Every structure is written in structure tokens, then in C-alpha cells.
Amino acid sequence: MEKGVTKLLIENLSKSFGESQVLNQLSLHVKEAEFVSILGPSGSGKSTLFQLIGGLYSPDSGEIRLDGKRINGKTGSISYTPQSPSLLPWRTVLGNILLGGELVGETDEAAALDMINKAGLKGYENAYPYELSGGMKQRVAFIRSLLSPQSLICLDEPFSALDEFTRLEMQNWLLSVWEEDKRAILLVTHNIEEALYLSDRIIVLSEKPTQVKKEFIVPFPRPRQAALLLSEEFLHWKKKIYNELRVIM
Missing domain, CATH: 1.10.238 (Recoverin; domain 1)
Incomplete structure (x- = not known):
């Protein structure tokens, strides 16, 4: 795999359900071997976005491309881990x-x-x-x-039901496995600390109708250790992202 090549490309994606517009001209990308997290307020369309990527719905407009191929409304293109193990x-x-x-x-x-x-x-x-x-x-x-x-893994709040210590253990295990595999991952989470600890980039979504409001490049080198969570730089970035989310919410 060639790191830096775009794996997933979403361009001007819009989706409504009845009178409610959920996504409005949303654009983002995930590169090969990149770990990207999505943060946003509740109800901002994060799960809808995953359902569109997974082909369960088709967008009203816009493009979803995986490895350059259009996958609008096409199932089976991604590997998906939901909130519950299922x-x-x-x-x-x-x-x-x-x-x-x-x-x-x-x-x-x-x-x-x-x-x-x-x-x-x-x-x-x-x-x-x-x-x-x-x-x-x-x-x-x-x-x-x-x-x-499948070459892209989508994780939908997979640690949300776990206690704090089990969650950290699982995050460390996921990172250790991912360091060997380096498949592109797109993670939805409500946890700023989790997004910072795991990701290369963090995408912050606006309220509905949802667009990308802000993007952060995570500065911490890999591999990462749990001690990072208590460092001053980590807390600085956590506050920075929290303040961005607070303005939205």
C-alpha cells in the first residue's frame, strides 16, 4: 500500500429524510494507511454518513469513491464494526x-x-x-x-459500551494490530481523548444540515503509549478540540 494515496473520497454529499436534511454538501477523504476520526454533536449525521458509505442508503447528491471507484448505494465495499459487537x-x-x-x-x-x-x-x-x-x-x-x-474499516463508536480501563486496553490493542496492518480506518466517536489518542486526523462536523466544520492534524508520533494521555501537549489539544465542539453544541 502506498501511504498518501486517497483511499476514500466523499465529495459534496447530501442526504435528506423527508423534510429533514441531514448532510449538506459534505466532503472529506481518508488516505491509504490513515486513521481518521469523526467528532460531532449528537444527531449530526455521523451514523447516516456510515450508512451511506456502506451502501445501505444512496445519497441525494454527491459522490462516494473507494479506490477511485464510485460506490454510491453499493453494499459490501467496506468492513464495518458497529457499537455493539453483533x-x-x-x-x-x-x-x-x-x-x-x-x-x-x-x-x-x-x-x-x-x-x-x-x-x-x-x-x-x-x-x-x-x-x-x-x-x-x-x-x-x-x-x-x-x-x-475490504480495504477500508469503518468503526462506529466501538468502545462506547466499555468501562474506562477496558476501553484503554482495547484502544492499545487496536493500535498494536493496526500498526502491523495499516489499513485505512474511519472512526466515529464522541470521545475527544479517544480520537486524539488513535488518529492521524480528526474531522469535526457541524450541526445538521451537516458539513465539515474543522479539521485537525494530530501531532503525536507513533507508536503511542498510554502515558501520552497525561502529557501537557495532549491536554492542550484536548481543550482545543473541546472548545471547537462547544461552539457547535
């Missing part, structure tokens, strides 16, 4: 992880078992979702996304 209860951990590959005929059990081991889930290959903790379920969902063949 594991199939009748499938084992391994079965859930292999699902994405099965749907396109590209399963790799050896890679799945290796990733299960790296995620600290060795011995749980044949366990069912009801036997797992919240953090373990989320790891399974992430592995499923990472092993899916």
Missing part, C-alpha cells in the same frame, strides 16, 4: 471471525487463529458469545473486521 450467538468465536471471509469466499482459518492468539483469546476459539466478556466480544468483532477482505 456476534451471531449460534457461531463460535472462530466461526464469527471467519464470517466476513465466507461471504466473499475468502476464508483463512490459519490467519484467524493467529489473530485470536494475538488478541489474548487463545483457548476461546470454540467458545460462544455468551461465554465472553464485553471486551472479549469487541475483540472478536475487531478481528472479524481486520480479516475481512
